[in-house]
Amino acid sequence: xxxxxxxxxxxxxxxxxxxxxxxxxxxxxxxxxxxxxxxxxxxxxxxxxxxxxxxxxxxxxxxxxxxxxxxxxxxxxxxxxxxxxxxxxxxxxxxxxxxxxxxxxxxxxxxxx
Amino acid sequence: xxxxxxxxxxxxxxxxxxxxxxxxxxxxxxxxxxxxxxxxxxxxxxxxxxxxxxxxxxxxxxxxxxxxxxxxxxxxxxxxxxxxxxxxxxxxxxxxxxxxxxxxxxxxxx
Numbered sequence: 001x002x003x004x005x006x007x008x009x010x011x012x013x014x015x016x017x018x019x020x021x022x023x024x025x026x027x028x029x030x031x032x033x034x035x036x037x038x039x040x041x042x043x044x045x046x047x048x049x050x051x052x053x054x055x056x057x058x059x060x061x062x063x064x065x066x067x068x069x070x071x072x073x074x075x076x077x078x079x080x081x082x083x084x085x086x087x088x089x090x091x092x093x094x095x096x097x098x099x100x101x102x103x104x105x106x107x108x109x110x111x112x113x
Numbered sequence: 114x115x116x117x118x119x120x121x122x123x124x125x126x127x128x129x130x131x132x133x134x135x136x137x138x139x140x141x142x143x144x145x146x147x148x149x150x151x152x153x154x155x156x157x158x159x160x161x162x163x164x165x166x167x168x169x170x171x172x173x174x175x176x177x178x179x180x181x182x183x184x185x186x187x188x189x190x191x192x193x194x195x196x197x198x199x200x201x202x203x204x205x206x207x208x209x210x211x212x213x214x215x216x217x218x219x220x221x222x223x
Binding site: 031035042044103105106107 | 143155161203204208211213
């Protein structure tokens with residue numbers, strides 16, 4: 001059974017640029033959630049995708065957007081990067097909505113300069 | 114919304130010691146997860162425990178849903194137990210959003 005994978009591992013971008021992060025869900029999982037974790041804090045929910053539709057969103061601006069593909073993999077896109085977007089971005093997959101257990105990938109560490 | 118509080122925020126142990134980490138939550142939940150975040154940032158699932166007690170090796174967890182708290186016990190701690198421990202509960206709004214506490218930072222010294 002393949003776990004959740006994410007790419008790239010690390011990324012350095014300049015303020016104002018755009019970035020795309022990728023996530024492959026665990027085998028058999030149809031739901032992907034994205035979280036942002038700033039240094040020293042717990043992860044914060046960005047949004048969730050279920051069967052290629054966004055079905056829940058946290059307090060993040062529209063420049064954070066995403067996609068889910070038919071194979072349930074997902075992308076997180078962030079436009080007009082700001083310095084405060086520097087964080088660890090975590091992807092989680094699950095069999096469905098609450099209360100299914102979520103499994104996390106290793107994360108992508110984004111640095112915005 | 115639901116609030117999650119973890120205590121203590123920091124914990125320093127000598128190898129071999131036991132410890133108890135606490136997670137309080139402000140509303141009824143149908144799910145609770147404990148995670149260990151290693152130094153590389155990976156969140157590792159420890160327990161999925163909406164109620165009752167579970168054990169996995171040196172770790173065990175108990176959730177008392179009616180009193181809105183969960184406890185994580187670590188026995189005979191090892192240096193590899195170091196890292197941050199998070200508890201997380203779901204937002205009951207129809208989608209699987211986890212709300213995390215601020216974490217307990219554990220350092221185990223040899």
